[in-house]
Amino acid sequence: MSPPETLSHYRILEPLGAGGMGEVFKAQDTKLAREVALKLLPAEAVRDPERLQRFKQEALATSALNHPNITTIFEIGEDGGQHFISLEYVKGQTLRALLAAQKLELRELLAVAVQVAEGLHAAHQAGVVHRDLKPDNIMVREDGIAKILDFGLAKLAAPDTAGDQDETVVQSASDGLTRPGTVMGTVAYMSPEQARGQQLDHRSDVFSFGSILYEMAAGAQPFQAPSSVEVMHALIRDQPRPLHELNTDVPAELVRIIRKAMAKSPDERYQTAKDMAIDLRALRREIDSDS
Numbered sequence: 275m276s277p278p279e280t281l282s283h284y285r286i287l288e289p290l291g292a293g294g295m296g297e298v299f300k301a302q303d304t305k306l307a308r309e310v311a312l313k314l315l316p317a318e319a320v321r322d323p324e325r326l327q328r329f330k331q332e333a334l335a336t337s338a339l340n341h342p343n344i345t346t347i348f349e350i351g352e353d354g355g356q357h358f359i360s361l362e363y364v365k366g367q368t369l370r371a372l373l374a375a376q377k378l379e380l381r382e383l384l385a386v387a388v389q390v391a392e393g394l395h396a397a398h399q400a401g402v403v404h405r406d407l408k409p410d411n412i413m414v415r416e417d418g419i420a421k422i423l424d425f426g427l428a429k430l431a432a433p434d435t436a437g438d439q440d441e442t443v444v445q446s447a448s449d450g451l452t453r454p455g456t457v458m459g460t461v462a463y464m465s466p467e468q469a470r471g472q473q474l475d476h477r478s479d480v481f482s483f484g485s486i487l488y489e490m491a492a493g494a495q496p497f498q499a500p501s502s503v504e505v506m507h508a509l510i511r512d513q514p515r516p517l518h519e520l521n522t523d524v525p526a527e528l529v530r531i532i533r534k535a536m537a538k539s540p541d542e543r544y545q546t547a548k549d550m551a552i553d554l555r556a557l558r559r560e561i562d563s564d565s
Contacts, residue, residue, distance in 0.1 A: 282353040284312055284360065300363060303348075310348060311364070315357040326357070333359070335400045336425040343393030345413065345421045361423075366416050370409035373490065380525070383490050384558040386412075389420040390483060391551035397425055398476040398547055405474060407482040408463045409489065461502045462495050466538050469506040477540040480547060484535025491528060492520040496536070510538075527557050 279286055284301040290311060291298050296319070301312040320326045330350050337347035349360040369386065372378070378386075390412060397404065404411070404425050411423045461469075465481035468474055488496040496514030499505045517524045517532065531553050537543045544550040 278356075281312065281314075281356060281358060282351055284310065284358075286312070301360075303360065309363045311345075311361040313359045313361060315359065317355075320357045333425065336397055336402050339396050339400055341393055341396040342419065343389045343421055344397060344425070345423050362421075364413040364415055364421055366414050368410050369412040369414055369420075369486070369490075372414055373409060373493075377493060378490055380523070380528075380561060381558070382418075383487075384554055384561065385418060386414060386420045387487055387490070388551055388554045388558060390422060390486075391547045391554055393420070393422045394476075394479055394483060395547035395551060397422070398479070403474060403476050404479050404482075405468075406460055406463075407479050407486065408460050409486055412486070461505050462497065464506070464509060465540075466510045467540060469510050475540070476547070477543050477545065480535050480543050480550065481537075481540075483547070483550070484532050484543075487528075487532050487535065488514060488517065491524050491532065492517055494520060525557065525561070527553075527560070531557070
């Protein structure tokens with residue numbers, strides 16, 4: 275079905291992408307005369323009023339941060355039964371597209387990583403856990419500024435479970451989508467506790483971020499297998515292939531940072547994204563001083 279030409283006070287300009295949590299369009303805010311990214315939420319994702327309200331609370335908590343490394347949410351609205359989110363329009367490309375196009379130099383890798391860690395820490399300080407951090411949800415602007423997208427959408431997508439735990443259902447590890455009513459996260463970047471369907475806290479995002487860093491450094495995801503079930507089993511039980519086998523140029527300190535972030539037990543990981551950002555910044559300064 276084609277999108278409407280207008281929605282509320284937005285004029286639809288062109289499609290930007292689509293995923294399990296809806297379609298995204300570039301749009302013109304006719305009230306404020308600015309370009310925005312307009313995400314149209316699928317009906318099945320907003321059918322439960324209580325879940326929709328929880329999502330709105332998390333989205334508003336995140337948008338109130340006004341953090342440079344988190345995409346700003348301007349409005350959560352509804353028009354004619356169509357729920358939408360108006361977001362800051364980021365001109366650039368996703369980290370997924372960036373990794374597909376080129377191998378990141380170490381300085382570029384660390385520049386993006388520090389920004390993501392700082393954005394995560396700000397959200398966690400506000401009590402918001404992402405739950406679906408992956409390269410598709412990180413935008414890198416043309417000037418190198420990194421921004422995290424889609425806080426709270428994974429929680430909106432997931433069905434309620436006893437004890438407010440996170441229900442995990444098998445999903446493709448490679449399609450990059452988080453489908454409504456399936457999983458609070460994408461299999462390839464889940465934490466072990468997420469794969470087990472256990473209750474999550476901010477340290478789950480730390481593991482997911484560690485998995486992204488591994489992929490940025492190695493050029494491959496840390497856990498790969500023919501099926502999603504096997505991927506989930508691997509991330510619960512196995513260690514990823516040593517980074518130096520995939521990239522001999524990775525500094526030992528970055529290997530240590532990634533290993534700590536990806537510890538199977540949340541208690542053995544970085545306890546805050548801020549601590550991870552501190553170590554990443556220190557490594558960046560060391561690399562700069564050696565050049």
